[in-house]
Structures are given as C-alpha cells and as structure tokens.
Amino acid sequence: MxxxxxxxxxxxxxxxxxxNAAVITFQTGTSTAGVQSTAQAYADVVNAAVSGSTGHSVVLSSYDNVSNNSVFHAGNSNIAYKSTIDFGLTSAGTYSFRAGVDFGKGGAVFLDGQVVDFKTNDMWWGGSYSNASQYFQVSGANLSAGNHTLTIYGLEGCCDGGQQVQFAKVGEGYQSFTANTLAPVxxxxxxxxxxxxxxxxxxxxxxxxxx
The missing domain is CATH 1.20.5 (Single alpha-helices involved in coiled-coils or other helix-helix interfaces)
Incomplete structure (x- = not known):
C-alpha cells in the first residue's frame, strides 16, 4: 500500500x-555548409548536422551568452546551431522576439513552424541591437493562448561568439528566455x-x- x-x-x-518551466533546447553539430538560399534549406542542413554523430543537445536554464564552447566545451568553427524554445501563454497577446547570434553564414527563425526571419549575411551582434542586419527580429506577433515554439537555425564558420534570445510583451521591455519565463500551458x-x-x-x- x-x-x-x-x-x-x-x-x-x-x-x-x-x-513549471519553459523548455529551452540548445543543439549543435558540425557542418561545412555555406550560405543557404532559403529558410527551409537552413533548417534541413542544421537538422542533419545536429542529429549526426557530432551532434550535442542540452536543455538550458537560461538563454544568455550561450555558445558551443561554453556549453559543450566543443570547437569554435564549422558549427551548425539549432535552438528550440517551447513556451506558453495563459492568454492571447502580442509579443516580439529577438536573437543576438554569431552566424557567419546566416540562418533562419521559425515561429510555430512558419518562417518569421531569414538572413544570409554574416551576422555578429556583439552584444548590441543597434544594427538590424546583425540579429534576428520578430515584431508584433499576435499569439493565441496556449503553447508555441520558437526555433532558430544558423551556420557559423568561426568563431562561436556568445548568443542570446529574448522576448517582450507589447508595452514591456525585453528579457532573456529562462526556465522560469513563459512556461508551457x-x-x-x-x-x-x-x-x-x-x-x-x-x-x-x-x-x-x-x-
């Protein structure tokens, strides 16, 4: 009994x-692929790399100053990145998202499976959101109550700089995703x-x- x-x-x-917590999954793998012509191509190349023999995966407690080396103690060149953030809203609202990355060969962002940003230039935000070409931005997304998924794909030749993913509800300031923010419903x-x-x-x- x-x-x-x-x-x-x-x-x-x-x-x-x-x-109790949002789920932030950070994955990396090795890839020598170059700049891709579509957002879906980035997703396909990165998914293949992170699921291969060189792939690493971990659930983070915070998405702030994250890199392949700092998390996995791995190399700093020819890296494929995939970040999946599963979060939830108890009521509908308008949200914006931004991701400061180090993707020398560009990348793409999907929200609930739909492309919301896509860049092919050399991206290095360097801790500053002053240059829009150097980071991903999703503004004014009208989201329903319930669960959502933000997925970020990218390719880097070198040098594995620290990255950050943030969100902001309309009328409020940005804050980095952590395990204690926007918990899934x-x-x-x-x-x-x-x-x-x-x-x-x-x-x-x-x-x-x-x-």
Whole structure:
C-alpha cells in the first residue's frame, strides 16, 4: 500500500512539474555548409548536422551568452546551431522576439513552424541591437493562448561568439528566455493526470485512517 501511495504522489508531482518551466533546447553539430538560399534549406542542413554523430543537445536554464564552447566545451568553427524554445501563454497577446547570434553564414527563425526571419549575411551582434542586419527580429506577433515554439537555425564558420534570445510583451521591455519565463500551458490530459494522482493519494490516506 505504501508503494502505491508513493506512485500516486509521484504521478501528481510529475504532472505539476511539467508546467513549471519553459523548455529551452540548445543543439549543435558540425557542418561545412555555406550560405543557404532559403529558410527551409537552413533548417534541413542544421537538422542533419545536429542529429549526426557530432551532434550535442542540452536543455538550458537560461538563454544568455550561450555558445558551443561554453556549453559543450566543443570547437569554435564549422558549427551548425539549432535552438528550440517551447513556451506558453495563459492568454492571447502580442509579443516580439529577438536573437543576438554569431552566424557567419546566416540562418533562419521559425515561429510555430512558419518562417518569421531569414538572413544570409554574416551576422555578429556583439552584444548590441543597434544594427538590424546583425540579429534576428520578430515584431508584433499576435499569439493565441496556449503553447508555441520558437526555433532558430544558423551556420557559423568561426568563431562561436556568445548568443542570446529574448522576448517582450507589447508595452514591456525585453528579457532573456529562462526556465522560469513563459512556461508551457499544461494540456488537458496533464490536468487529468494531476487530478487522478491527487485523488489516488486521497483514497490511500482515507484507507490508512480507517485501518
């Protein structure tokens, strides 16, 4: 009976935990590919690189001053980057996004699977958002309540500079994505799991009192 209670409690906590944080997945791989002609071409080349034998992947707690070397202690040349940020909104709103990157061969940004920015020039923001050609910008995106995905692809010949991804709700200032911002909204089945787990804990507790 005790094991059953612990299992039920674990189920409830798992359901709660899934709603506590945005998920920031940072992936890199090796690629010597050059400038691509379309946003989808960047996605295809980068996806192939990060899923290959040289690929690395990690879930970040913060997207601020991130690089291949600082995260994976890997090389600083011929790098393919993929960043996937899964976030949620409890109500509809208008949001802007920007990504300071070091993509010497350009890259692309997708929001919920749709291309929202695409550049083929040498991009190096260097910590400054004063030159629009050197970073990605998505302005005034009208987003519905629920879950969304921001995906950034890029290629770099050298030299693996620090990168940053930020968001801003209309009328508010930019802030970097962290595990504590814009947490995904639990799906209905997650609520059902939570309620079911809590109900099982309650049943076990009543039986123990009765015994």
């Amino acid at each position: 005790k094991n059953f209670k612990f299992a039920a409690l674990a189920l409830a906590l798992a359901a709660i935990g899934s709603a 639990p799906e209905p089945e997650t609520y059902a799991m939570l309620l079911g787990g809590l109900a099982m804990v309650g049943v076990v507790a009543r039986r123990r009192r009765a015994a």
